[in-house]
Amino acid sequence: MEAEERPSKLQKTEHEVTTADVATIMAAPGPSSAGETGIDDTKPDAKTENCTQSAIDTTALSVQTEKPLSKNQLKKLEKQRKWDAGREKRKEYRKEKLQAKRERSRAIKAQLHANGETLTPGVHIEGILPDKNKLRQEARARAVNVPLTFIIDCDFDELMSDKEHKSLSSQITRCYSDNAKARYRASLVIASFHGQLKERFDTTLSKHYENWKGVRLIQEDFATAAEAAQARMQEIRRPNMEGMFAEKSGSDTVKEEAEVVYLTSDSPDTLTELKPYSTYIIGGIVDKNRHKGICYQRAMEKGMKTAKLPIGDYMQMASRFVLTTNHVMEIMLKWLELGDWGKSFSMVMPKRKGGRLRSEAGTPASTEDGKDEDEIDEEEVDDVDDDAKAVDGPSDDAK
Template identity: 25%
Template sequence: MEIFDLFGDDIITEHQNEKNKQLKSEKQQIKNELHRQKVVQKKKEKKKKIKQQKQEIIQTLETQEQKNDFVHQFKGLRNQKKENGMKALQSPFRIIIDCGFEDNMSDKEQRSLARQLSELYTENRKIDVPLKIYVTNIYPILHKYLEQYNYKQWQLVSEERLFTDIEEFQQANIVYLSPDGEEELQEIKEDEVYVIGGLVDRVIIKNATLNRSRQLGVRSAKLPIGQFIKKNYKKCLNVSTAALMISGWLKYKDWSKAFDSIVPQKFKEQEANEQ
């Protein structure tokens, strides 16, 4: 009885903690499954909507020749996306998404990262100057979320390894992009490889990517965007936007024009603030 009095509370507390952990894990599994179903349903709805719009357009066309031409153009657009994907794989301009920030993100933020990578892949197949994309350090949870977007079919390079362990980059000129870097990136060079931290942080983690670059022993630099962003907004971009800024510079050779073409209006410095 005395032993139980001494250790009974600890045993009960430990048992309750284990039970709480199990309940939390089960709730998270249910939440993840609901999210997966939601993503799948959205895909089905989008596919159905495109098919319906296609049929509606065909019905407005008068002749069979017009209908055949439209179907041919429709297939041509799909083929063009595939060709653009192949073009991206051959691009001399390389970017790495370093997904080595698992411990810094919540489950929701990791799902958001997977969505951003999907958006980046989609947009990269549309732009004038596509980038060759490497997604590295893919860990099990992120892999699970990326599978919801069929990422194994993407025309890019995906790796579970850290990019410094990949032979192609061991002698490369690496530039790790960080909003906390002291140096501003002036131009994009073909002989440099640009790394973007695969980090989604709703509450900004100061120096996260800068410390990562120092840990890996690679040069860091920041995109010169501070002068274009409203004062009350953070001076860092999400993963897909940061990558597309690089392509924007390659198109315009001007950071201001790249920023205007890529970044959402809500972040932009208004003319009234500049005067």
């Protein structure tokens, strides 16, 4: 056979063989006759056979390495699916419940008007409970914004599970609600507000934080937030030095005594009082005791002062001293109003922790320390959302 009649040599090319390619190769018919190509089609080419077999083996291996979901994961997915599917139904139920309540109120008012009677101010329309709306209005009217800042450090996004993110979002909502309703309010900053936490607020919680007042949500870390908070408070021209800060209103050194403190149960120092113009940082993490000392370590890396609440000085606990984020903040808000750590602990401490005042317990307080493994009580997210929506937040600091 002459050279010009010989078939040209095929160039080797990079080609990724897929499952569809394998099926095409196996199903493709061979040449009609050996004479057309000069190759005997009764025996497959060795290289083609090896390539085909390799592609089949690779496809089978990739299928085998894909792990199926566990039963627990499937249950969680099904639970989440049912929860999402029932959202509109729950919304309609709350709407019907509110409508029925309004109809009862109108009926009672009509009956009272027919009998020539009037409602007692501040009393619920059904005469059973105080009017919550009126109580909120009175609380807002007498509330005072004091020169103090609380920062929630949320830079633990990758260390928490979906359930723990859900719990943290509820705790942050409670923090806002408690501060908004407090007799003496502090400025509230949510630091490192990004990642999965922000995604949950933007999707599941429908961005209700956009209606919050007197709170700053920033992407910067706690150190940057603390620096900005200190500078902002120093610029306040007419500070409200009331409550526990009243006795320091005439002090010339009150601004010099201001401090930035990261609250952590791992600290060797104990917090004795809250100081005006100061910033107190709370670790926003729910970790079931997996990451011991992480807040203390973060504060040390920034060269920041640390302290722990004086729980052991006032309370005897049946469990660890560490509390949820919202409980820590609520205790400090109560101290601003009462000036008594013991009363503040007894009013806020969850009953499940078995805490008692040392004066009532009659025995020395426990010195157990460590990470808290309690989360906020599991409640409907919609209830937590409604609790925040029912409160008008504090206005910005007076300057």
